[in-house]
Amino acid sequence: MAATLKDATAIVGIGQTAFAKRLPQSEKELACRAILAALADAGIEPSEVDAFSSYTMEETDEVEVAKAIGAGDVTFFSKIGYGGGGSCATVGHLASAVATGQATVGVAWRSRKRGSGPRPWKNTAVQLPTPGQWTRPFGLLRPADEIGMLARRYMHEYGATRDHLFNVAMACRNRANANPAAMMYERPLTREMYMTSRMISDPLCLFDNCLETDGALACVIVSAERARDCRQKPVYVHSVAQGLPSQHHGMVNYWNDDPLSGPAWTAARHLWKQADFGPQDVDVA
Structure with a gap:
């Protein structure tokens, strides 16, 4: 994947809704609004979308989103496990799909109404x-x-x-x-x-602690070649990695030799291995 993914794809549009507590719209409607805003930002028609990626805490399936926004034939879709930073991998999955020819226009999204309902751990x-x-x-x-x-x-x-x-x-x-x-x-x-x-x-x-809010956001991924003709200046996807260290136990990484070296350490090692630069070259986080 490193040989084909490096700078082969780009993020060309982003969209979001307002973020607040107790928004009246459903998670599906919020998702569609964010996706349509991202596509408009990129200058791409919804009918061109053929790939979706979200993650397992997303309660709206891609088939519902695809119908609602008027997408074309969908040839790739995926959901990433876990929450929090796990959702970053949605961009990586879509970048891989576009770089390998499985799709041409990918949309990554997340919609939630956590600010309107109970926390899942209350059960x-x-x-x-x-x-x-x-x-x-x-x-x-x-x-x-x-x-x-x-x-x-x-x-x-x-x-x-x-x-x-x-x-x-x-x-x-x-x-x-x-x-x-x-x-x-x-x-x-x-x-x-x-x-x-x-x-x-x-x-x-x-x-x-993070705020529990309602809202949605989305981004659009296309090939580097297509990105040159899009409305916004592209942000190229240079390297992507996911990581679960050996003997890992979710957030409570207490049983490893070093509990502070969690999934991010494993992901980082693979991320920099595939990149043409290193941590010393990064001046913004």
Whole structure:
């Protein structure tokens, strides 16, 4: 894949809805709005779309989206496992499909109404999968609880403080402050607000956690050759990787020799192996 994928495809359009709590539209409608906005941004007709990728937490199937937006014959579709950063792989799957000739116009999307409904971990009656059987009975119920353990270990190993954690929260909020579609548009975060907020799962406070919102976003992937004729300046897909380390246990990566070297480490090794440059060349994250 490295030989055919490197700079062979590009992201040429992005689209999003507003992000807020209790939006009236369904997840399907939000998904379609974001996808149509991304296609308009790229200058591509919906009938040209022949590939879709989302991930397993997406409740709207690609067949419903394809019908609703007026897509053509769909020749490739996939869903990525897990949540959070796992959804980045949707771009990689579509890039591979386009680079290998399985599709010509791919759409990656995510739609959610988490700001309108209960959190999935509130269902305490569901049978626990491994490794939840070994952690949830002892109080690690939410993602914040699981990551809180790793955050405390990180602080112990590297001398990080809550000021360092605040810098991360502030960087995220600054981006939202500049985005008119964001829930926290023009709602700045101060150090005092951060330091005096309630703890969710020590050492993670309220502002270390993501907002639960309604909304959708999408992007369009085409070949590098096609990208030259699209409406926007293309962003080329140079390298893609997924990763699950040996003996990994989901978010609670506690049983590895180093619990701080999780899936991202495995993915990074493969990512840089395929790239023409290294981490030292990156000046923005």
